[in-house]
Structure formats: structure tokens, C-alpha cells
Amino acid sequence: MVEMLKKLVFMRLQTAGVVVGWLGVVFSSLAIIITACAVGHSDKIAGVISKTLLDRTDQDTHDSIQTFIVLYGSFYLGVCILHFLAAGFLVIGAMKNRHLMLLPWLVLNAIDIFLNVLSLLFSTFDTDSEYFPYFLRFVATFLYSILYVYIYWGIVSLYHHIQMNKDAGHEMTCRVAEPLPQKAPLYNVYNKI
Numbered sequence: 001m002v003e004m005l006k007k008l009v010f011m012r013l014q015t016a017g018v019v020v021g022w023l024g025v026v027f028s029s030l031a032i033i034i035t036a037c038a039v040g041h042s043d044k045i046a047g048v049i050s051k052t053l054l055d056r057t058d059q060d061t062h063d064s065i066q067t068f069i070v071l072y073g074s075f076y077l078g079v080c081i082l083h084f085l086a087a088g089f090l091v092i093g094a095m096k097n098r099h100l101m102l103l104p105w106l107v108l109n110a111i112d113i114f115l116n117v118l119s120l121l122f123s124t125f126d127t128d129s130e131y132f133p134y135f136l137r138f139v140a141t142f143l144y145s146i147l148y149v150y151i152y153w154g155i156v157s158l159y160h161h162i163q164m165n166k167d168a169g170h171e172m173t174c175r176v177a178e179p180l181p182q183k184a185p186l187y188n189v190y191n192k193i
Contacts, residue, residue, distance in 0.1 A: 004157040004160055006157075014094050014095075014158065018094045020151060021089075021105070022087075023087075024083060025084060028083045028084035028087055032081060045066075046065040046069060086104040086105040090102055097165070099162040105155065106155060109155075116145050120142060124138060
């Protein structure tokens with residue numbers, strides 16, 4: 001069996017879960033805004049693509065590009081909203097020690113890792129690309145996959161750690177220190193003179 005992590009990069013698991021969750025919330029928010037703008041301005045984007053990249057001005061090309069942008073953008077917008085919600089659940093689950101709130105993030109990112117591995121496999125067979133050399137694309141995808149799996153394994157370790165502590169009846173949060181006992185003053189008290 002693979003060993004569970006004690007720390008993720010240089011942070012405790014709970015802190016890493018909160019940081020990863022907030023990064024997911026921020027990047028998902030940006031992706032939602034950009035995708036919504038792209039879907040809203042799909043007519044202009046389709047016009048630019050058909051005129052500059054394809055050198056075609058007919059209406060059928062413009063309409064097919066616009067349809068593709070709207071369909072793909074709407075699908076991607078839904079995926080970004082799901083990732084936003086899952087990242088929010090990750091933040092709340094890590095802060096409140098609720099292991100079941102980590103599950104949406106774990107499931108969505110397991111699907112992402114599977115698709116990333118497929119992308120890595122397809123990048124090994126696609127050797128003819130004009131824009132990005134084969135070796136660089138493979139290395140970039142491979143390094144990204146390793147980092148992604150490492151972060152995922154850290155959150156899985158957090159899930160198991162919270163679950164074990166809940167089953168044992170322990171809390172992961174720090175306890176407040178008890179106040180120090182009052183000591184007698186070191187100097188003599190002369191209240192009767």
C-alpha cells in the first residue's frame with residue numbers, strides 16, 4: 001500500500017487543503033468570468049476567427065464557428081462552476097475537519113487526472129505539430145501530471161487523516177492554551193506602612 005503523506009510541499013495537510021481550495025476558487029472564478037465573456041461575445045470572436053485565421057467570409061463558416069464557441073463554452077462554463085463549488089467544499093471541509101466535504105473535489109480531480117493521462121498518451125503519438133515541438137509538449141504534460149498527482153495524493157491523505165481522527169474522536173484543530181497560573185510577586189508587598 002502506498003504511504004499517506006504527512007505534509008504537502010512544506011505545509012501541514014490541513015493548511016495545504018485550504019491553500020489548494022482557495023487557489024481553485026480563484027482560478028475557477030477567473031475561468032467562469034472569461035468563459036462567460038467568450039460565450040457572450042461569440043459573434044465577434046467567430047467573425048475574427050473566420051476572417052483572420054481561416055480567410056473565409058461566408059456566413060456558414062461564421063455560424064458554425066459561433067455554434068462551436070457557444071456549445072463548447074457552455075460546457076466549459078458548467079465544468080468551471082462545478083470546480084468552483086468543489087474547491088469551496090474543499091476549503092470548508094479542510095477548515096471544519098469534515099472529510100465528506102472533500103469528496104466532490106476528489107472525484108472531479110480524479111476525472112481530471114484520468115483525462116490528463118489520456119492527454120499524455122495522445123501527446124506521445126502526435127509527433128507532427130507546427131506550433132509546439134513534440135518533446136516540449138510531452139515534457140510539459142508529464143511534469144504537470146506528476147505535480148497534479150502529488151497534490152491529489154496530498155488531499156487524499158488529508159481525507160484519510162481527517163477520517164481517522166474523526167473515528168478516533170480526535171480533533172485536528174489546535175487547542176487554546178490554558179492561562180498561566182498567577183504567581184506571587186517577586187517583590188515584597190508593603191501595604192501597611
